[in-house]
Structures are given as structure tokens and as C-alpha cells.
Amino acid sequence: MSNLDSFLQRNKSFAAQQSAAGTLMPSLPSAMPDVKAFIIGCADMRVDPADVLGIKPGEAVVLRNIGGRITPVLLEEMGLLGRIGQVAGGIPGGGGEVHLIVLQHTDCGITRLTGDPDKLAHYFQVPEAQLKAKAVTDPRAAVAADVALLQTIPLLPGQWLLSGLVYDVATGLVEVVVPPAPIRAA
Numbered sequence: 001m002s003n004l005d006s007f008l009q010r011n012k013s014f015a016a017q018q019s020a021a022g023t024l025m026p027s028l029p030s031a032m033p034d035v036k037a038f039i040i041g042c043a044d045m046r047v048d049p050a051d052v053l054g055i056k057p058g059e060a061v062v063l064r065n066i067g068g069r070i071t072p073v074l075l076e077e078m079g080l081l082g083r084i085g086q087v088a089g090g091i092p093g094g095g096g097e098v099h100l101i102v103l104q105h106t107d108c109g110i111t112r113l114t115g116d117p118d119k120l121a122h123y124f125q126v127p128e129a130q131l132k133a134k135a136v137t138d139p140r141a142a143v144a145a146d147v148a149l150l151q152t153i154p155l156l157p158g159q160w161l162l163s164g165l166v167y168d169v170a171t172g173l174v175e176v177v178v179p180p181a182p183i184r185a186a
């Protein structure tokens with residue numbers, strides 16, 4: 001049996017459970033006020049927010065890339081997600097509290113890319129001379145830098161809460177490095 005066969009079997013169980021529980025969402029929510037959290041995380045298989053934070057289906061929009069970093073590509077995706085919400089008939093998080101969470105982690109694979117500054121600079125779309133500010137070897141400094149960057153992005157609703165977390169792969173615990181606060185002061 002291939003991995004895919006195993007995954008498809010689990011999918012049948014998932015579909016049966018969700019259907020029985022009435023928790024399937026056959027259409028996109030008309031607005032995204034149901035969305036309580038927006039999580040930016042790393043693609044690393046050890047740090048799936050569904051495991052680490054117990055995120056359940058329908059609870060959060062999750063975007064994952066290398067490092068869980070704020071890059072121009074990620075910001076473009078966030079902009080398009082906002083547009084999808086508008087086209088679907090609402091303002092993302094309209095009225096409700098949305099928590100934007102940046103979730104990075106220790107022992108991240110991105111730290112193995114420090115020997116490829118050209119590739120990292122391209123990833124972040126910054127000159128190589130500015131890579132130091134991205135703090136790729138220090139997840140606490142990196143998550144703080146990315147939270148600070150998000151605070152400068154006008155497309156994000158100022159009232160959303162923003163926080164920065166670092167997951168320790170050795171202990172399984174998440175540390176709140178940047179406590180939740182509105183993205184911009186009212």
C-alpha cells in the first residue's frame with residue numbers, strides 16, 4: 001500500500017466523522033467573520049499548527065512557507081485571501097476578533113540556508129547586505145522582526161490582534177515572544 005492509499009483511507013474516515021458531526025463546510029463562509037485566527041507558519045512537518053496549537057477544521061486560515069517568514073510572496077497571498085473574502089461577500093474578520101499569529105520554531109531548516117545568501121536575499125526580496133535584519137538563525141529575533149514588518153502593512157486591519165510565537169521542537173512548547181496587541185493603535 002502506498003502512502004497515498006493510506007492517506008485516502010484516512011480521508012474516508014475524516015469525511016465520515018465530519019459529515020456525522022455536521023462540521024463540513026461545503027461553501028466558503030459568506031464573510032470570514034467565522035475565522036478566528038490567521039496563522040503564518042513554517043512548512044516543516046514537525047510544526048503543523050493543527051498539531052502544535054490544536055487548530056481544528058474551520059478555525060484558522062493557515063499559510064505556510066519556509067520559516068513561516070513574512071516575504072513579498074506571502075504578503076501577496078494574504079492580499080489575495082482578503083480579496084477572496086471581499087468577493088465572497090464580506091470583510092475578512094468583519095466585526096469579529098481576528099488574531100494574526102506568526103508561528104516560527106527552533107531548529108528551523110531555514111538556518112541551513114545561511115550559506116546561500118543569494119537565495120535568502122531573493123526569498124526576502126532584500127539586498128544581501130540587509131539579510132542580517134532577517135535574523136534567520138535566531139527564531140525569537142526573526143519572529144519579532146516579522147511582527148514589526150506586519151505592523152507596517154497598510155492592507156491589514158489595524159484592529160486585528162498580532163502576536164509572534166516560537167515553538168520549541170525539543171520541548172513541544174510554544175513561547176509567546178511578542179504578546180498579542182492590535183496591529184496598529186486606533
Ligand SMILES: [Zn+2]
Nearest residue numbers: 042044108109
Ligand atoms: Zn521551519
